[in-house]
Amino acid sequence: MSNIRNFSIIAHIDHGKSTLADRLIQHTGLVDARQFRDQILDSMDLERERGITIKSQTVTLPYIAADGTHYELNLIDTPGHVDFSYEVSRALASCEGVLLLIDASQGVEAQTLANMYLAMEHDLAIIPVINKIDLPSADIDRTREQIDRELGLDPDEALLCSAKEGIGIDAVFDAVIARIPPPRGSCTEPLSALLFDARYDPFRGAIISCRVFDGTVKPGDILRFMSNGHTHKVEEVGLFQIVREPRKELGTGSVGYIICGLKTVADTRVGDTITHDQRPAAKPQPGFRDVKPVVFSSIYPISSDEYSALLDALEKYKLNDAALIYQKDSSAALGQGFRCGFLGLLHLEIVQQRLEREYQQAIIMTVPSVQYHFKLKDGTSVIVENPLYAPDPTEIESAEEPYIRAGILIPERYMGVVMNLCLERRGTNPRTHYPTPGRIELVFDMPLAEVIFDFYDRLKTITQGYGSFDYEMIDYRQSELVKLDILVNGERVDALSLIVHRDRARQWAVQVCDRLKEEIPRHQFKIAIQGASGGKIIARSTISAFRKDVTAKCYGGDITRKRKLLEKQKEGKKRMKMVGAVMIPQQAFVAVLKTKDEK
Amino acid sequence: MKSDSAAGLYVHVPFCKGKCPYCDFYSITDPGAERRWARALIREGQGYRADFSAFDSLYLGGGTPSVLPDDLLAELLAGLDALRPFASESERTIECNPNDLSPERIECYRSLGFNRISLGIQSLDDTELAFLGRRHRRSDTLRALDWVRERGPNNLGIDLIYGFAGHSIARWRSTLEAVLRYQPQHLSCYQLTLADRTPFGRAAATGQPRLATPEEQADLFLFTAEFLGERGFLHYEVSNFARDSTYRCRHNLKYWSRAPYLGLGPAAHSHRDGVRWWNPASVEAYCRAVEVTGSAAAGREQLSSEQIRLEDLALGFRTREGVALEQLDPGAPRTQAAIAELLEAGLATLAAGRLRPTTRGFLVADGLSLLFVA
Numbered sequence: 016m017s018n019i020r021n022f023s024i025i026a027h028i029d030h031g032k033s034t035l036a037d038r039l040i041q042h043t044g045l046v047d048a049r050q051f052r053d054q055i056l057d058s059m060d061l062e063r064e065r066g067i068t069i070k071s072q073t074v075t076l077p078y079i080a081a082d083g084t085h086y087e088l089n090l091i092d093t094p095g096h097v098d099f100s101y102e103v104s105r106a107l108a109s110c111e112g113v114l115l116l117i118d119a120s121q122g123v124e125a126q127t128l129a130n131m132y133l134a135m136e137h138d139l140a141i142i143p144v145i146n147k148i149d150l151p152s153a154d155i156d157r158t159r160e161q162i163d164r165e166l167g168l169d170p171d172e173a174l175l176c177s178a179k180e181g182i183g184i185d186a187v188f189d190a191v192i193a194r195i196p197p198p199r200g201s202c203t204e205p206l207s208a209l210l211f212d213a214r215y216d217p218f219r220g221a222i223i224s225c226r227v228f229d230g231t232v233k234p235g236d237i238l239r240f241m242s243n244g245h246t247h248k249v250e251e252v253g254l255f256q257i258v259r260e261p262r263k264e265l266g267t268g269s270v271g272y273i274i275c276g277l278k279t280v281a282d283t284r285v286g287d288t289i290t291h292d293q294r295p296a297a298k299p300q301p302g303f304r305d306v307k308p309v310v311f312s313s314i315y316p317i318s319s320d321e322y323s324a325l326l327d328a329l330e331k332y333k334l335n336d337a338a339l340i341y342q343k344d345s346s347a348a349l350g351q352g353f354r355c356g357f358l359g360l361l362h363l364e365i366v367q368q369r370l371e372r373e374y375q376q377a378i379i380m381t382v383p384s385v386q387y388h389f390k391l392k393d394g395t396s397v398i399v400e401n402p403l404y405a406p407d408p409t410e411i412e413s414a415e416e417p418y419i420r421a422g423i424l425i426p427e428r429y430m431g432v433v434m435n436l437c438l439e440r441r442g443t444n445p446r447t448h449y450p451t452p453g454r455i456e457l458v459f460d461m462p463l464a465e466v467i468f469d470f471y472d473r474l475k476t477i478t479q480g481y482g483s484f485d486y487e488m489i490d491y492r493q494s495e496l497v498k499l500d501i502l503v504n505g506e507r508v509d510a511l512s513l514i515v516h517r518d519r520a521r522q523w524a525v526q527v528c529d530r531l532k533e534e535i536p537r538h539q540f541k542i543a544i545q546g547a548s549g550g551k552i553i554a555r556s557t558i559s560a561f562r563k564d565v566t567a568k569c570y571g572g573d574i575t576r577k578r579k580l581l582e583k584q585k586e587g588k589k590r591m592k593m594v595g596a597v598m599i600p601q602q603a604f605v606a607v608l609k610t611k612d613e614k
Numbered sequence: 615m616k617s618d619s620a621a622g623l624y625v626h627v628p629f630c631k632g633k634c635p636y637c638d639f640y641s642i643t644d645p646g647a648e649r650r651w652a653r654a655l656i657r658e659g660q661g662y663r664a665d666f667s668a669f670d671s672l673y674l675g676g677g678t679p680s681v682l683p684d685d686l687l688a689e690l691l692a693g694l695d696a697l698r699p700f701a702s703e704s705e706r707t708i709e710c711n712p713n714d715l716s717p718e719r720i721e722c723y724r725s726l727g728f729n730r731i732s733l734g735i736q737s738l739d740d741t742e743l744a745f746l747g748r749r750h751r752r753s754d755t756l757r758a759l760d761w762v763r764e765r766g767p768n769n770l771g772i773d774l775i776y777g778f779a780g781h782s783i784a785r786w787r788s789t790l791e792a793v794l795r796y797q798p799q800h801l802s803c804y805q806l807t808l809a810d811r812t813p814f815g816r817a818a819a820t821g822q823p824r825l826a827t828p829e830e831q832a833d834l835f836l837f838t839a840e841f842l843g844e845r846g847f848l849h850y851e852v853s854n855f856a857r858d859s860t861y862r863c864r865h866n867l868k869y870w871s872r873a874p875y876l877g878l879g880p881a882a883h884s885h886r887d888g889v890r891w892w893n894p895a896s897v898e899a900y901c902r903a904v905e906v907t908g909s910a911a912a913g914r915e916q917l918s919s920e921q922i923r924l925e926d927l928a929l930g931f932r933t934r935e936g937v938a939l940e941q942l943d944p945g946a947p948r949t950q951a952a953i954a955e956l957l958e959a960g961l962a963t964l965a966a967g968r969l970r971p972t973t974r975g976f977l978v979a980d981g982l983s984l985l986f987v988a
């Protein structure tokens with residue numbers, strides 16, 4: 016066990032975690048040169064398309080130190096985006112230490128801090144690594160200063176490396192071995208393994224990622240899942256080495272996988288403790304804190320007969336994304352669906368796309384919402400996170416919406432534009448800190464609803480990528496809320512209803528009307544799009560009809576071709592939601608959420 | 615279920631004197647295989663005797679049927695007539711190009727029982743004809759029209775093309791006026807369409823204009839409908855106009871009402887009882903297949919009830935008859951909404967239990983069926 020090290024690479028988004036993982040993997044010769052590709056742990060298509068990590072990934076590296084000692088290094092590459100912080104926190108529960116990467120050209124950013132605090136909570140050894148030192152804009156001294164002042168770590172202990180150029184990689188290995196403690200635990204104690212992630216495989220059932228704290232597990236063992244007492248027989252155990260490598264057993268301190276024929280996904284709960292049925296552990300591992308979704312939206316199958324298929328897909332999907340929360344929901348217009356909670360808008364988008372790609376589900380998502388509190392005139396109060404259930408305006412005594420404390424870290428020169436953005440988003444009570452010369456931390460109280468849409472994108476744009484942002488919930492505050500409906504040719508589009516602050520209603524309505532105008536294709540007839548609040552139309556746009564699509568000839572030999580074309584278009588209609596006779600493409604429901612890039 | 619309604623017989627004559635640059639009908643310019651083709655065609659027809667009990671329309675299309683030598687045509691017709699007796703009031707059409715005609719040939723057609731001539735005039739303007747790559751000119755055409763009217767059957771259909779680059783309403787109007795002087799019973803006015811593997815298609819793909827803009831085409835379409843409507847023509851299908859309902863092309867109506875038809879010859883398509891099949895688009899492959907097996911069917915599909923419905927709607931909305939309400943799934947909210955929009959937009963009318971496209975409805979007919987399917 017003294018030869019095992021379990022560690023995560025954590026950092027702000029894009030600081031080079033996956034690239035460093037690449038170098039560590041290559042250094043140990045786990046993957047031959049022909050099969051290698053950059054960010055090899057980012058194996059999902061979506062990760063490769065977007066150039067970001069979405070899922071934590073484990074890889075076991077066989078490492079031989081200069082003195083000839085063999086080590087088993089369990090590395091977990093984690094995502095940097097704030098929406099996937101639940102992935103990070105679960106990965107950390109399997110580790111004794113972290114490499115905290117800091118991009119030398121960007122310095123410490125919001126998620127550098129947030130992720131470092133997570134590591135501290137878990138009492139992990141923290142090795143600061145200054146990355147990207149090859150960049151001309153790298154400023155090592157300043158980064159050291161930030162490590163000292165902003166992170167409170169010893170800058171002299173920071174390693175210097177360029178993951179891209181492969182500089183300083185040996186020192187990273189040395190530090191992992193020397194500064195991260197080997198796992199503690201006992202191989203004679205009853206088995207205690209933490210189920211920290213899982214994935215559904217259509218042939219093998221659930222594939223469980225776990226960290227063995229005590230004892231060992233091998234094929235044939237009868238396991239007990241401590242949350243519900245269910246038992247299953249182990250079919251296979253092994254290590255993640257880009258591909259799954261079966262092993263005779265998983266020993267104390269190891270991180271690997273277990274397959275035990277779990278075809279019913281309900282038995283697999285991330286955070287559960289796995290033990291032996293015959294000789295169970297006395298108590299479970301602490302598990303994970305609950306996820307607190309901040310954004311809510313409903314998912315409906317585009318065609319209503321797909322509901323049970325969607326339920327099945329969600330159950331399987333949830334194995335691999337513990338941060339998703341869902342429960343049944345229904346709407347008059349959209350039928351049966353699910354109300355879901357997400358950690359942010361990117362999370363929402365990823366869930367939608369993964370359900371489509373990995374589970375072939377065509378779905379509509381309703382406009383995201385936060386949770387609102389309404390006090391009614393009859394003295395009761397209701398919590399609403401679905402605009403469809405917003406109380407009638409005449410019944411409302413008062414309303415409250417959630418506020419966050421937003422911390423924004425920026426170079427001083429962006430102070431003005433960021434200040435404006437925050438004020439525009441109803442930020443109040445601004446405070447400023449100067450963590451290091453030239454840098455400002457702006458702190459605002461802001462309604463959560465104002466940051467869930469595109470705040471982060473806007474911040475990135477106006478600060479040329481230098482601004483970073485983190486937030487925590489503070490409280491609920493009284494607010495003047497109204498319900499906004501969107502009508503298409505007179506029919507309300509349930510999925511686009513929204514609760515919004517009175518002052519922002521018009522602006523939002525105009526945005527939705529404009530975006531829908533771009534997203535809905537022209538029809539044979541004119542389409543009127545209206546935003547309505549409190550019985551008044553507050554925004555409108557019109558899509559003019561197309562005049563001509565007819566083909567001149569359709570005789571005996573043309574009919575089959577023509578019908579096939581129509582069948583293809585009909586298939587395409589499955590990706591549209593009908594509102595009256597208007598076909599609204601699925602992507603329109605996502606597009607309305609994004610403000611247009613300023614030209 | 616076997617349909618009893620009388621079937622149509624289509625004969626694809628895959629020969630032309632030259633290839634027009636916009637045309638994607640299957641035809642070849644070498645007449646060398648004409649006799650072999652005619653023999654194969656009769657043999658192919660014999661193979662379908664059991665499947666079709668009677669025909670009440672015959673349509674020789676192509677290609678250019680009028681390039682066939684009179685004696686060969688006579689032989690062919692004798693063979694076709696021997697297949698199945700044609701009903702006494704059958705419609706028998708032959709497509710002709712103006713420059714192939716002579717008074718004698720027209721007499722020959724009459725003697726072979728053709729009672730309808732469809733003349734591919736396309737335009738009466740020599741620059742337009744040159745642009746379209748046609749081999750006849752205004753003068754040949756007017757002469758051919760005179761002959762047809764003097765000696766031909768009293769049922770003349772004229773094919774015209776409009777909506778090419780630079781076409782104006784004024785030019786189009788003068789073509790229509792000139793043609794109407796010959797009092798045709800039927801007019802087919804086709805908007806020029808680009809097909810991929812044609813010289814026009816390729817030219818347009820490289821940015822050379824061949825078509826009028828969609829707006830201009832729409833204007834020309836509406837003008838055509840109005841102009842011919844004012845002169846008493848019945849606009850009974852997107853591109854087809856008849857002097858009155860008796861002069862609607864019976865054969866073509868079969869395509870739109872999903873009636874049975876047998877297509878003989880290369881690239882010909884057939885339909886009966888929800889089964890569609892078709893022949894290879896190659897004279898050589900066609901003849902060989904028939905010579906060896908007696909049949910040339912190269913593809914076949916059995917339509918599901920859903921496909922039949924989709925065809926019914928798509929074809930129905932191309933005709934003035936439109937679609938019967940009960941075909942539209944009248945209970946569905948989507949149907950109610952779609953009908954309301956179409957009526958409101960003036961694209962259709964609702965009467966006698968049928969939803970019928972208006973002239974402006976014809977312009978958007980291609981997508982109408984999709985409003986009524988889930």
Ligand SMILES: Nc1nc2c(ncn2[C@@H]2O[C@H](COP(=O)(O)OP(=O)(O)OP(=O)(O)O)[C@@H](O)[C@H]2O)c(=O)[nH]1
Nearest residue numbers: 028029030031032033034067068095147177178179
């Ligand atoms: N110049 C330079 N670029 C680097 C270095 N390390 C990473 N990069 C680049 O930085 C970008 C982000 O790298 P990733 O490894 O995907 O970053 P990450 O931290 O894994 O990002 P997330 O997983 O999305 O949080 C890529 O374009 C890398 O090529 C480095 O040492 N030098």
Ligand code: SF4
Nearest residue numbers: 630633634637676677
């Ligand atoms: S348009 Fe008529 S004549 Fe010209 S190539 Fe086509 S079939 Fe032959």
Ligand SMILES: [Mg+2]
Nearest residue numbers: 032033067068
């Ligand atoms: Mg990454």
